[in-house]
Amino acid sequence: MKILIVEDETELCEVVKTFLEGEKFVVETADNYTNGLAKLANYSYDCVLLDVMLPGGTGMQLLAQLRTLGKDDSVIIISAKDSVEDKVEGLGLGADDYLAKPFHLAELLARIKTIIRRKNHQGEQAVQFKNVQLFPDSRTLLVNGNQVMLNRKEYDLFYYFMIRPGKLVTKTSLAEAVWGDDADQSDNLDFIYSQIKNLRKKLKDHRAEIDFQAVYGVGYKLV
Incomplete structure (x- = not known):
């Protein structure tokens, strides 16, 4: 599962990133409006942590842009002020939750898991x-x-398929989701084949009633 943190406070961003990586998430970051918009426009995330005040723009503007692009990434607005107006605006723009600074990392994790659970299953x-x-x-x-x-990678890959049963998953989208956004720059995605091969053997050994179906040159389906 992949998280994007859009936050210009370097120390806070690093603390949250390290914590979420310890919880087995793939974490990407952006420290300003422009970088955040580029990430949101080009990649998909299970959850976006979006600070309100950013260099070059606001989190609310980024959220509006995200929805204009027709993307449904889950979003948690993070704000230094516990403002009713910010909450109303963020939720009105399609945010899934709102969290005021300072916050406990355990609470943040619980909210992320709840949102992902609600969206994916x-x-x-x-x-x-x-x-x-x-x-x-x-x-x-x-x-x-x-x-x-x-x-870890076998689980992340298998989860990605389990919430998309029967749907064709391209190698590029799979690489981005499991290995991070930079994976789409790789010249060779053969490492995905190795992971699929290992998973197929484990499923077969335990007599699973499902299997991976290869679609030549494109990707795989879980059927």
Whole structure:
């Protein structure tokens, strides 16, 4: 799962980034309006942490631009002032939540998880497809009730497919989501094949009723 932090306070941005990476998120950052807009226009995120006051513009303007682009990335507005007007404006523009500074990192994490759960799996604790269950909060995979051990990237990749069953996922979008935005600059995406191969073997060994279907030259489907 991938998070974008748009925040010009360097120390705060680094603290939040380090914390979320420790919670197994892929984290990208932008420190001003222009960089934030470029990230939002070119990439997709599970959740965007958007500061209100930014060099070159405001978080509210970025949020408006995001929705104008037709993108539905989840957004948490972060503000130095607990203003009713800011809350109303942010929610009116399509923000999912509002958090006033200073905040506890545990509260931020809880809000991010709630938003992602609501968006990606209708608020349910588990994502299920056939005889396979994925529990995002604990990063646990069960097949027929038996746990399957995954490394970090295997889990992130499999989660991306589990919330998109039957849908074609391109190699580029998969690389961006699991390895970060710079992955789309790679000349070779063969590392994705290796991860898929490992996952297929683990699913087969545990008699999962699902598998990856390759679409030559494009990507994969979970079917």
